[in-house]
Amino acid sequence: MILRAVRALCILAAVCAALTACSPGKRPSGHVSLRISADPTTLDPALIVDVTGGLIAAKLFNGLVRLGDDLGIVPDIAERWEVRDNGLSYIFHLRKGVTFSNGREVTAHDFLYSFRRVLDPATGSPNTWVFEKIAGAKDYAGGRRPDVPGLQVLDDATLRITLSRPFAPFLQLLSMTAAYVIPREEVSSRGSGFQRHPVGTGPFVLSNWSHHQELVLERNDAYFQPRARVRGITFRIIPEDLTAVTEFEVGNLDVITLPAPEYRRYADSSMWAGLISGQEGLNTYYLGFNCARQPFASARLRRAVSHAIDREKILRTYYEGRGRLASGPVPDSIRKWRPAPEAGYDPGKARELITREGMLGRTVNFYITSDQEVRDIAEIIQAFLAKAGLPVKITQLEWSAYKAALNHGEADLFWISWWADYPDPENFFFPLFHSSNHGAGGNRTRYANKDVDRYIELAQAESVPEKRYSAYSAAEAVIMGELPLVPFWHRKEITLRQPYLKNYRIYPIYSMDKGTEISL
Amino acid sequence: MKEYFMRKMVLLVPLLLGITFAAFVLAKALPGDPVYSMVGERADPETIEKIRKSLGDDGGVLQQYAGYVSLILRGEMGRSYYTNREVFRDIAAKFPNTLRLAAAAMAIAIPLGVLLGLVAGLRRDTAADRAISMISLSFLSLPVFWSGLMLMLFFSLYLGLLPPSGTGDIAFLILPALTLSLPATGTLARVTRVTVIDLLDEPFVRTARAKGLQEMRVSLVHIMRNALVPVITVIGLEFGSYLNGAVLTETIFGWDGIGRFAVEGIMKRDYPVIIGCIITGTVVYVMVNLTADLLYHSLDPRVRMNDDNG
Numbered sequence: 001m002i003l004r005a006v007r008a009l010c011i012l013a014a015v016c017a018a019l020t021a022c023s024p025g026k027r028p029s030g031h032v033s034l035r036i037s038a039d040p041t042t043l044d045p046a047l048i049v050d051v052t053g054g055l056i057a058a059k060l061f062n063g064l065v066r067l068g069d070d071l072g073i074v075p076d077i078a079e080r081w082e083v084r085d086n087g088l089s090y091i092f093h094l095r096k097g098v099t100f101s102n103g104r105e106v107t108a109h110d111f112l113y114s115f116r117r118v119l120d121p122a123t124g125s126p127n128t129w130v131f132e133k134i135a136g137a138k139d140y141a142g143g144r145r146p147d148v149p150g151l152q153v154l155d156d157a158t159l160r161i162t163l164s165r166p167f168a169p170f171l172q173l174l175s176m177t178a179a180y181v182i183p184r185e186e187v188s189s190r191g192s193g194f195q196r197h198p199v200g201t202g203p204f205v206l207s208n209w210s211h212h213q214e215l216v217l218e219r220n221d222a223y224f225q226p227r228a229r230v231r232g233i234t235f236r237i238i239p240e241d242l243t244a245v246t247e248f249e250v251g252n253l254d255v256i257t258l259p260a261p262e263y264r265r266y267a268d269s270s271m272w273a274g275l276i277s278g279q280e281g282l283n284t285y286y287l288g289f290n291c292a293r294q295p296f297a298s299a300r301l302r303r304a305v306s307h308a309i310d311r312e313k314i315l316r317t318y319y320e321g322r323g324r325l326a327s328g329p330v331p332d333s334i335r336k337w338r339p340a341p342e343a344g345y346d347p348g349k350a351r352e353l354i355t356r357e358g359m360l361g362r363t364v365n366f367y368i369t370s371d372q373e374v375r376d377i378a379e380i381i382q383a384f385l386a387k388a389g390l391p392v393k394i395t396q397l398e399w400s401a402y403k404a405a406l407n408h409g410e411a412d413l414f415w416i417s418w419w420a421d422y423p424d425p426e427n428f429f430f431p432l433f434h435s436s437n438h439g440a441g442g443n444r445t446r447y448a449n450k451d452v453d454r455y456i457e458l459a460q461a462e463s464v465p466e467k468r469y470s471a472y473s474a475a476e477a478v479i480m481g482e483l484p485l486v487p488f489w490h491r492k493e494i495t496l497r498q499p500y501l502k503n504y505r506i507y508p509i510y511s512m513d514k515g516t517e518i519s520l
Numbered sequence: 521m522k523e524y525f526m527r528k529m530v531l532l533v534p535l536l537l538g539i540t541f542a543a544f545v546l547a548k549a550l551p552g553d554p555v556y557s558m559v560g561e562r563a564d565p566e567t568i569e570k571i572r573k574s575l576g577d578d579g580g581v582l583q584q585y586a587g588y589v590s591l592i593l594r595g596e597m598g599r600s601y602y603t604n605r606e607v608f609r610d611i612a613a614k615f616p617n618t619l620r621l622a623a624a625a626m627a628i629a630i631p632l633g634v635l636l637g638l639v640a641g642l643r644r645d646t647a648a649d650r651a652i653s654m655i656s657l658s659f660l661s662l663p664v665f666w667s668g669l670m671l672m673l674f675f676s677l678y679l680g681l682l683p684p685s686g687t688g689d690i691a692f693l694i695l696p697a698l699t700l701s702l703p704a705t706g707t708l709a710r711v712t713r714v715t716v717i718d719l720l721d722e723p724f725v726r727t728a729r730a731k732g733l734q735e736m737r738v739s740l741v742h743i744m745r746n747a748l749v750p751v752i753t754v755i756g757l758e759f760g761s762y763l764n765g766a767v768l769t770e771t772i773f774g775w776d777g778i779g780r781f782a783v784e785g786i787m788k789r790d791y792p793v794i795i796g797c798i799i800t801g802t803v804v805y806v807m808v809n810l811t812a813d814l815l816y817h818s819l820d821p822r823v824r825m826n827d828d829n830g
Contacts, residue, residue: 038784041558041602049560124574126559126567142566192604211603211610212776213687238685238774242669246677246684400552400789407556418561431562442562 030231032518033254035244044195045180046118046125054177055510061180061200064092065171067512071423073171087166087463094157098224100183101205108159112151113184127178133167166461172422203228203516229519255497260373266496278492279506280324282331282420286485290412292446295359302483304353306343308388311488314380326487328476330428337473340480350388363391367411369402407439425472429456447484528810543798544585547791554601554789575601598792607796617687618777622762624697629704637712644717660706668699668772685774696773700766704758711754715747748819756812764801
């Protein structure tokens, strides 16, 4: 009997050993090791909507233009461009000698192909909005015409893009992931496999992608701009924050985003404090109201909520200063006008307004995601509102259900953030406040104001910066008066790096990080 | 026996149909919409509808279910909505990892749990029994996310002996297997102890002792063999559940197994992944239980299979 049991155990152990696959090798020499919490959904620029995908794609691909250090537009594959017809037409002149990692030179035909592919209904891209300002693009995407007249190849090195109407931040749109150039022959030969075997022009090429384990990028020595200083980047996929912290401490990761519960421990440590970096992102965290139905159809009640909450105190205490107090919906780094006056903390006034609206003691629902930090913030808000006489029932939903609930207008109050796709006020005003974007378009407060719509449309078409800012300022004044949302703060990304890492910096938008500067 | 096995296999077909239908309806009834996750933060209704159509997610639930069943009959499980990878291939790639983890956890839990239970049962009401009871209760009660992190801190950070996370060779396997084995060890120790105590007063044990057999032989051969039937039941249940993925352990240690895959699918409402994992889980569970049935028979010939009775 014992012998049999021992034999059975030996067999079990042998099965374990036999099933043992290759282990992930040690970090390749000269590679910087970074953490991502999940696999990117795809690496096909036409299909990417997640930040992780965008972060990696920025290292594999290039577009016509990109964002410079000051968030302005600088040349990428286009070495120069002309804007004609009062901002209706753009002519891009491409650099010579830029090659895909398969060795073929990039031409204007590749851009034509790549942009049309995003719009092609067969691609099923969720990013068609990036190109919808191009003449004929909407009809092409809707299958109503066979071509896009606004996209024209003048010669191998020249591309003309004509818009259906002027759109001031059009160049910023072209810095986005969806506007990267890809080679037609690779897409044709790989089909849907292209998203796992991407070929681009970027400073790195994908050498290995082990699902749920790691992505390895190797330096592209034929890159047309200054080459990366590291030989490669290994992205380890580690879902759990505390596991990532342990991996960092044992030296397997070079940089981590500091989880909130760990921040104080490292900030107070003499060994690590100097290695913490922070960068305010282009984001706005806000408390949204459902303006399309009672009780928050009333601007007075919305104002009462704003008066009831001491945002500065929450930021200073719970949030430990890991953000900048928002004075409007647009981050300060891209706002070029004076902020509109806010409805600041005034609990007495809050209670008075709530009473006048007949809402004293009447419960409203408050939808949040299942994140613990969000739960904590929601409970603080709940306490402030209860003090002002407005009880709040918190409903916590998993992300997909939460988004569906918001898009269908089920929440009275909700907590969410907006992260910029490109550094322009338009990227906050249009999706968040224009009445054409209710629900999934970004305007989850279902706010509608004809004046605001008009100011936003004016600013979109205006090429003179001062006039645009003036239109945005006017829109912001109306918005901050009617308060479809209460802007809380612009969150900082806080990271911790190893002491041997050089030239490390955090970028306000993921697409700016080409990975070429960092070194070991 | 063969007929019994075949009958179970045939019964698997309606079981799978029922399970997949229930899972399909439940998944669709869940709040949330995969298309909203796929389109990002900004999309117009036209794009949303286009993507919904491309997923085949625009018809009624019955129509979608019929489409899925026809896929299964062709030996496929469809493609993930997000990655466009074949679900069957992903499961085939991840299942060996889950099997390794479950087998390694059981390889630790079975000898340790049975030994502790045997000693506690034979030394009932002594200090050793109380200590073992306390240990097994602790193993059973400690949440995996806590014990896993503690083991990681101790073995990886302080001792530097083992890698904290990743999927790989035996070094990567030890910590998650150890973590996963703790509750199973606790359960096995408690079940073995109770069974051994019950058996101590049985006539066949008294007879064995009266024959003058050594106590060691009485314990290991006469008591242990008879104690194994309930122990095998527990092993079957634990092993079956581990083979369906140990979500927390796999997440903490970054282990690329079925559990993480299934939960990610659930979070994103990736229906082909959810249903694929449920089908795999059902088949595995039935197979493990069938194996346990066969083991009962070989351990205790009094246990008859249905066909033998019939």
